[in-house]
Amino acid sequence: MKMEKFVDVSSGKRLFLLLLTVVDGIIALKDVSVVIPPAVRIMDTVTLQCDYDLEGEPLYTFKWYKGTKEFYRFIPKELPNTQVFPLPGINVDLTKSTPNKLVLKNVQAEATGRYKCEVSSDAPNFYTFMQSGYMYVIDVPVEEPTIIMEKDLLEIGQPAKGNCTAPASYPAANITWYLNGKRINESYLKHLPVMEQKGKMVPSSGRRLPLITLSGVEVEMDERIFHGGKARFSCVASIFELYNKEKEFTIEEDRPRPRPSSVLGNRDASAGSCLASTSTVICLVLLCLLNFMLR
Template sequence: MFRSDTGMGMCLKGGFCDRKTMLLQLFFLMVFMNGFTHALKDVRVTIPQAARIMDTVSLQCRYDLEGEPLYTVKWYKGTKEFFRFIPKELPNTQVFPLPGIDVDLSKSNANEVVLRHVQPEVTGKYKCEVSSDAPNFYTLTVSGSLYIIDTPDEDPTMWVETDFPEIGYSIRGNCSTPPSYPTANITWLINGKKINESSSFHHQDPNAISSFSKRQPLITTSLLETEIDGETFQGGRARVECVASVFNLYKRSVERVLEEERPRPRPSSVLGTRDSASAIPVANLKLYVVLVVFIIFVKLR
């Protein structure tokens, strides 16, 4: 009535042994996974979205070991490791050379890596890999991206047509940014309200030396054409503004104030009223009559 198919004890016929074994295996697996989940958690990185060439950049990695000892923290750019922290070793930091990456060891530790004088090659995806020590050696990895950019130093330039700034016509203009990599974004505002651009394009600086590099700085030019309505002029004035930005590292603006054109009322002192205009011939007639009477009087004498 009993048989032993698994070597783990006596089992009943009908496959009860298999179901019991599967349940035990599932139980131990859940216990194992539960211990794994809580041994190393909350791994997160803080990586700036963008930085300028030659800036100092801090890459931070935070985690919760929940009492487990730390085995190692590794930093990768792409698939290549460039920094390692091992608390049990002396020195406890190691650097592996990569183009453009200059690690400041005096400021780098288990939670932070500081990069000095960053170069364009530093642009890329970065990963922080955290491992707990024996007996579990749990490992988690989190990643983020960093862009090294070329920001301009000058303001954008703007031109706005000033002819016929009145209802029924359009405000036309263009705005161009200094060269940058990546290309700048342009936003148009009229009296602080965002207005959609008509079109935009990117082009090289005609005064720059031509290059086939993928990081070639380009000028962004945006065109504006918007119809003037009853809300365009506030108090007889319209403030047209062009805002250029590159990530959160460059933001410059330029503006132009337009004065509303209104037909000027003609002064009554120049043209006179209808009554005064009609009175002029009457005055002349009286003078003529007086003159005729005077001449007749002279001749009769």
């Protein structure tokens, strides 16, 4: 029984010491934060920032990972104090990098992924803290989106149907629809992979495929939609803050028009009126002649 008590107390002490270590670590190494751009263009120069407060303790290591793979290490006590491990699409600019920031130049599509900053304090504690963020490397499209509506002339009560297509990109572009400047919901959305680029087949294994975004809309037209006899549809294709293009299409209201009076009918009516007037004159003339002869 005494042995069991001793084990329980020992376990409690270990847990207490562990909690003290964790709390002490939080106090000794705090305010670790990263600034990682969510999206950049291919061939851009990119800065990954990692800020931290060691609370007076010396720095032991400062590392950067892409996914689970380390590609940059800074150890102040070693010479050389900087090491770079090759990874596809990543080119570290050592002349501009510091213990707080990492500069990547000419980034490639393969550099897309999650980046993690790891900071460790020196002896005797060796506290470690990490923060991460995701970065897309985008081949920004040059082309604009295209918008196609089934008809450009519609009567009230008829549906307006159309689609908007954004050029191939990775990640796929977002499409937003507007009607007379107000956002409306799409009726369908598709992402179509492109297997061929610039006349060459894109391998499907081990590489991301560019995607074409296709979005459709269907709206029942009523009196409130037509402004001055017109309704303006527009679609906006966007990829983060790097690509934002808009296309418009205007639909006109087809009003039922009254049928014009027949020109021939009017002419006939005028002719009849004219004939009636002529007959009256002739009758009066004949009556005058007959009255003269009878005298």
